[in-house]
Amino acid sequence: MAANPDEVASQKPTLREKYDNYIGGEWVAPVDGGYFEDTSPIDGSVLAKISQSNEKDVDLAVKAAWKAAESWNKSSATERSNILLKIADRIEENLDMLAAIETWGNGKPIRESSLVDLPLAVDHFRYFGGAIRSESGESSDLDSTRVTMEVHEPLGVVGQIIPWNFPILMAVWKLAPALAAGNCVVLKPAEQTPISIHALIEVIADLLPPGTVNIINGFGPEAGKPIATHPDIKKVAFTGETTTGRLIMQYASENLIPVTLELGGKSPNVFFDSVAAEDDAFLDKAIEGFVMFAVNQGEVCTCPSRALIHESIYDKFMERCLERTKAIVMGDPLDMNTMMGAQASNDQYEKILNYIDVGKQEGAEVLLGGEKFDNPVHPNGYYIKPTIFKGSNKMRIFQEEIFGPVVSVTTFKDEAEALAIANDTLYGLGAGVWTRDIHQMQSMARGIEAGRIWCNCYHDYPAHASFGGYKKSGIGRETHRMMLNHYRHTKNVIVSYDKNKLGFF
Amino acid sequence: MQVERVSISLKARQVIDKLRKKHGELIFHQSGGCCDGSAPMCFQKGDFLIGSRDVCLGEIHGCSFYMASDQFEYYKNMHINIDVSKGRGSSFSLEIPLGLRFMTISRIFTDEELKHVKPVSFADVA
Numbered sequence: 222m223a224a225n226p227d228e229v230a231s232q233k234p235t236l237r238e239k240y241d242n243y244i245g246g247e248w249v250a251p252v253d254g255g256y257f258e259d260t261s262p263i264d265g266s267v268l269a270k271i272s273q274s275n276e277k278d279v280d281l282a283v284k285a286a287w288k289a290a291e292s293w294n295k296s297s298a299t300e301r302s303n304i305l306l307k308i309a310d311r312i313e314e315n316l317d318m319l320a321a322i323e324t325w326g327n328g329k330p331i332r333e334s335s336l337v338d339l340p341l342a343v344d345h346f347r348y349f350g351g352a353i354r355s356e357s358g359e360s361s362d363l364d365s366t367r368v369t370m371e372v373h374e375p376l377g378v379v380g381q382i383i384p385w386n387f388p389i390l391m392a393v394w395k396l397a398p399a400l401a402a403g404n405c406v407v408l409k410p411a412e413q414t415p416i417s418i419h420a421l422i423e424v425i426a427d428l429l430p431p432g433t434v435n436i437i438n439g440f441g442p443e444a445g446k447p448i449a450t451h452p453d454i455k456k457v458a459f460t461g462e463t464t465t466g467r468l469i470m471q472y473a474s475e476n477l478i479p480v481t482l483e484l485g486g487k488s489p490n491v492f493f494d495s496v497a498a499e500d501d502a503f504l505d506k507a508i509e510g511f512v513m514f515a516v517n518q519g520e521v522c523t524c525p526s527r528a529l530i531h532e533s534i535y536d537k538f539m540e541r542c543l544e545r546t547k548a549i550v551m552g553d554p555l556d557m558n559t560m561m562g563a564q565a566s567n568d569q570y571e572k573i574l575n576y577i578d579v580g581k582q583e584g585a586e587v588l589l590g591g592e593k594f595d596n597p598v599h600p601n602g603y604y605i606k607p608t609i610f611k612g613s614n615k616m617r618i619f620q621e622e623i624f625g626p627v628v629s630v631t632t633f634k635d636e637a638e639a640l641a642i643a644n645d646t647l648y649g650l651g652a653g654v655w656t657r658d659i660h661q662m663q664s665m666a667r668g669i670e671a672g673r674i675w676c677n678c679y680h681d682y683p684a685h686a687s688f689g690g691y692k693k694s695g696i697g698r699e700t701h702r703m704m705l706n707h708y709r710h711t712k713n714v715i716v717s718y719d720k721n722k723l724g725f726f
Numbered sequence: 727m728q729v730e731r732v733s734i735s736l737k738a739r740q741v742i743d744k745l746r747k748k749h750g751e752l753i754f755h756q757s758g759g760c761c762d763g764s765a766p767m768c769f770q771k772g773d774f775l776i777g778s779r780d781v782c783l784g785e786i787h788g789c790s791f792y793m794a795s796d797q798f799e800y801y802k803n804m805h806i807n808i809d810v811s812k813g814r815g816s817s818f819s820l821e822i823p824l825g826l827r828f829m830t831i832s833r834i835f836t837d838e839e840l841k842h843v844k845p846v847s848f849a850d851v852a
Binding site: 443467468471572579582617648 | 755756757758759760761762763764765767769773774775777794796797800801804811812813814815816817818819820822823825827829830831832833834
């Protein structure tokens with residue numbers, strides 16, 4: 222049951238009146254003095270004032286980062302690892318407070334921020350803290366007088382532009398490997414959800430050498446662009462959408478620096494007939510796998526927003542899926558029983574409703590939802606009912622990322638058709654394959670053109686597994702220790718022990 | 727009489743007027759993908775490099791409106807109206823500091839409209 226509004230108000234975490242930039246270990250007011258208001262999607266209330274930065278602030282942050290880089294770039298793996306492990310402990314100690322701020326800022330249900338977002342963030346710091354202690358370089362004896370060494374060195378100072386759907390976790394996905402690899406960072410949180418990363422920095426500030434992490438608040442064209450174009454930034458990592466992804470690459474070409482881009486998807490979740498062969502725990506798990514489209518209100522780049530179901534089990538399986546989706550509890554996002562919270566912003570909310578309208582116009586059948594949810598606890602927030610469409614893969618609701626709690630369902634007759642539909646998309650980020658047939662599982666996992674295939678599971682994000690896209694879903698990877706090399710140069714050193722000349726000259 | 731593929735609301739025109747005063751000539755590029763994907767991006771002309779294979783759907787209030795050609799496949803039968811709402815997109819679109827967000831509102835062309843719909847041009851402009 223939802224708590225009454227007064228109780229909820231009392232749960233609102235203590236926030237500062239305003240959040241400045243974090244530069245060189247200090248909270249610094251924006252040079253030109255501008256602030257904007259950050260509102261909560263839960264109830265539309267103002268949370269705090271946020272610095273509206275521009276290129277002058279970015280310049281200060283880049284300078285501070287390079288100053289810190291003098292020692293941080295050369296620090297030992299042990300030192301960095303110890304700091305990352307302490308950061309993880311400190312976040313864990315403050316988990317409830319940070320989860321509450323995350324929920325107020327983003328709108329996601331508290332059970333997700335406290336059971337998923339924050340624990341994964343903690344684990345990510347621990348993983349990279351461990352990875353840099355256990356890795357070793359590579360050297361090869363070419364012959365008796367020559368040895369070649371592959372040496373890794375940090376890039377220096379990197380820029381990171383964070384999305385609003387997982388404000389802390391997506392920041393940590395980028396921060397932890399960059400810091401572990403020895404880089405200093407200039408990071409811009411999304412303008413819809415800037416507060417939680419500041420709350421996180423507040424609890425770990427004493428652990429970080431000043432200037433290793435710098436946070437610049439503000440809007441994309443004013444504060445994001447100066448980061449993406451800055452000649453002293455040596456790599457840019459961005460999560461967002463395709464047009465801005467192209468722009469980031471274009472800006473990177475001005476400075477000839479690498480980029481990592483994670484640009485979303487339209488992920489297929491494929492259910493084969495064997496799933497329903499028995500009414501057992503696995504069938505139950507697969508039904509839950511279908512309903513995963515509602516995780517984080519569908520605001521996940523890998524949202525399983527296309528469900529492909531074998532025609533022979535469609536009626537029976539969908540009946541169970543509808544029943545499970547109907548059981549989604551909406552209400553106060555601060556209540557641990559609430560399963561779906563608010564969409565992150567008004568424009569997002571209106572965009573989703575327009576897509577629902579487009580789906581109806583295209584002739585897709587609404588099996589469930591298809592409208593806004595009037596939340597009795599928070600009438601001014603942005604809530605949409607979990608929505609299931611049935612239609613065909615050529616429709617826009619099957620092809621474009623809605624980024625809301627909307628799944629588009631279609632059927633297939635055999636494995637070949639399932640694979641064809643799964644790959645008939647501009648994107649290739651995630652995919653789910655549900656089957657009791659191990660051969661089918663493997664051939665589908667290899668056949669689907671996407672960077673992350675979940676077999677008999679979905680929405681699992683261990684630090685120890687790489688994440689990223691095929692096709693228009695982006696370039697590069699996140700998570701997994703391979704990220705260390707995405708944040709480092711490779712230097713090759715060849716040593717000759719031979720005192721004799723070659724004899725050429 | 728040709729049917730335009732893109733139109734624009736009065737409110738959105740007023741926002742363009744305001745932005746044009748500050749930034750000069752503008753263009754739009756429809757985005758795809760996550761977060762603020764599926765939303766139109768407004769840039770200073772010349773800032774965003776229009777792709778040689780991007781499609782130009784038409785002009786709205788003096789601004790060319792582009793889209794990636796593969797994405798256009800799904801908009802061939804759609805009329806889109808560019809509107810504006812309160813909101814805070816996170817991208818490099820120029821209206822964001824105003825606390826506003828351009829939006830793409832779509833509807834399917836009628837059969838009659840489809841017979842007269844304006845052909846698109848490619849972006850390969852001098």
